Amino acid sequence: MDSFVIHGGRRLEGSIRVSGSKNASLPLLAAALLTDEPVTLRDVPDLADIRNMLGLLAELGCGRQSEPAPGGGVENPLTLRVTDPAKSHARYEIVRTMRASICTLGPMLAKRGQAQISMPGGCAIGDRPVDLHLRGLEALGAEVTLRGGDILAKTPPGGRLRGDTIFLGGPFGSTVLGTANVMSAATLAEGTTIIESAACEPEVVDLANLLTKMGARIFGAGSPRITIEGVERLGGADHAVIPDRIEAGTFMCAAAITNGSVTIENCPIDTLLAAVDRLAHAGVHVQTAPGADPLHATCRVTVDRVLRPIEITTQPHPGFPTDLQAQFMALLALADGNSVITERIFPERFLHVAELGRMGAHLFRAGPTVVVSGVKRLTGAPVMASDLRASASLVLAGLAAEGTTIVNRVYHLDRGYERLEQRLAPLGARIERVPESA
Numbered sequence: 001m002d003s004f005v006i007h008g009g010r011r012l013e014g015s016i017r018v019s020g021s022k023n024a025s026l027p028l029l030a031a032a033l034l035t036d037e038p039v040t041l042r043d044v045p046d047l048a049d050i051r052n053m054l055g056l057l058a059e060l061g062c063g064r065q066s067e068p069a070p071g072g073g074v075e076n077p078l079t080l081r082v083t084d085p086a087k088s089h090a091r092y093e094i095v096r097t098m099r100a101s102i103c104t105l106g107p108m109l110a111k112r113g114q115a116q117i118s119m120p121g122g123c124a125i126g127d128r129p130v131d132l133h134l135r136g137l138e139a140l141g142a143e144v145t146l147r148g149g150d151i152l153a154k155t156p157p158g159g160r161l162r163g164d165t166i167f168l169g170g171p172f173g174s175t176v177l178g179t180a181n182v183m184s185a186a187t188l189a190e191g192t193t194i195i196e197s198a199a200c201e202p203e204v205v206d207l208a209n210l211l212t213k214m215g216a217r218i219f220g221a222g223s224p225r226i227t228i229e230g231v232e233r234l235g236g237a238d239h240a241v242i243p244d245r246i247e248a249g250t251f252m253c254a255a256a257i258t259n260g261s262v263t264i265e266n267c268p269i270d271t272l273l274a275a276v277d278r279l280a281h282a283g284v285h286v287q288t289a290p291g292a293d294p295l296h297a298t299c300r301v302t303v304d305r306v307l308r309p310i311e312i313t314t315q316p317h318p319g320f321p322t323d324l325q326a327q328f329m330a331l332l333a334l335a336d337g338n339s340v341i342t343e344r345i346f347p348e349r350f351l352h353v354a355e356l357g358r359m360g361a362h363l364f365r366a367g368p369t370v371v372v373s374g375v376k377r378l379t380g381a382p383v384m385a386s387d388l389r390a391s392a393s394l395v396l397a398g399l400a401a402e403g404t405t406i407v408n409r410v411y412h413l414d415r416g417y418e419r420l421e422q423r424l425a426p427l428g429a430r431i432e433r434v435p436e437s438a
């Protein structure tokens with residue numbers, strides 16, 4: 001397992017381009033299961049999670065029509081097509097490595113009439129139930145049973161789902177992949193489906209845009225109520241993935257924590273207003289070039305000499321994103337005072353707290369809340385990555401810390417950040433990847 005060795009204390013300066021969104025790409029790839037025609041996606045990031053999804057889709061009879069990039073990487077543009085719809089079992093061995101595999105359930109069920117997918121387990125950030133996914137698909141007439149750890153789903157006799165009105169809200173708000181699953185399945189259902197308390201995340205909007213290009217009739221994506229008028233069939237399409245808002249937010253924190261001055265290109269600033277609001281209150285300034293496409297903007301990040309403490313509560317979009325919580329905690333560890341961070345989406349998403357503490361951060365957790373008592377400096381140390389965004393938080397802390405930080409198990413990071421060390425180095429970061437064998 002590779003590690004990162006980071007020599008901290010260097011200001012980041014220069015420009016960096018945001019990759020396509022991992023969390024948009026996964027349901028977009030799964031949407032290829034809804035048609036027999038080719039689906040082409042552009043700007044898909046070359047990440048471990050994407051390669052896992054491509055491997056799963058191949059097992060589900062949906063293969064690449066375009067040549068993989070060298071080393072089996074993700075090519076751009078990437079074209080997928082279903083050639084063997086009989087293969088409809090997403091095995092435990094694959095699903096356990098990437099719980100987002102669940103987003104193949106809705107498309108497979110709607111197009112093929114049946115699907116078998118291993119029930120995803122929990123993960124480092126907490127239990128990851130799928131009860132809302134299943135409830136939504138059952139509301140469309142699916143028969144869902146659990147057997148030997150697998151979800152077995154099939155359409156009612158006659159082979160087609162039926163549109164209905166579904167309330168998809170859970171105890172923590174709505175569900176992003178649950179909305180993707182139900183919205184995708186509803187595109188081929190008979191009649192109209194209304195999803196109340198749908199997720200409003202930009203990734204849901206991006207999926208609705210692809211499905212609409214494929215012939216679906218979807219209204220209200222991005223709002224808590226989405227209406228889908230079922231159609232007989234969907235066709236192929238060509239679609240560019242939106243930039244990754246969480247990667248963009250991570251880069252903003254990297255600029256701020258190193259007291260740097262960084263230009264972020266291809267920045268989906270319009271999806272980051274909550275994060276930019278919190279940064280502004282902390283003394284971090286994000287200036288967007290005028291007249292830019294708000295999903296592909298050029299933003300310049302600078303920071304006041306002293307970071308101010310703030311309050312953050314994670315919420316469903318458009319609230320502050322849970323996927324930036326760990327990164328902001330690293331940043332606020334160096335603020336001049338006490339910040340308060342409350343995690344309302346995944347209340348156990350604090351594996352980064354102990355590791356940041358090893359680097360000198362003063363963090364006090366009480367249930368879903370952490371008080372971040374700012375310190376003058378962090379000190380480098382060997383630390384352990386645990387989940388994707390906690391790993392990013394440790395890299396950020398290492399960039400700012402005095403001395404050397406070794407972040408172990410960076411495979412967690414490779415799931416969601418493309419060649420991060422190669423992209424930060426040109427900004428002045430002293431960061432290198434050390435293969436395990438070294």
Ligand code: EPZ
Binds near residue numbers: 129345
């Ligand atoms: C997506 O996960 C993202 N992953 C997550 O990003 C992100 O943190 C999350 O949305 C919330 O924004 C992808 O898009 C691949 P949820 P998802 O269903 O859809 C509860 C990252 O770091 N819930 O919106 O699986 C759940 O426990 C990853 O890139 C139910 O109770 O998340 C959680 O508390 C991590 N029942 C809340 O809802 C369900 O059936 C939100 O979960 C489903 C979810």
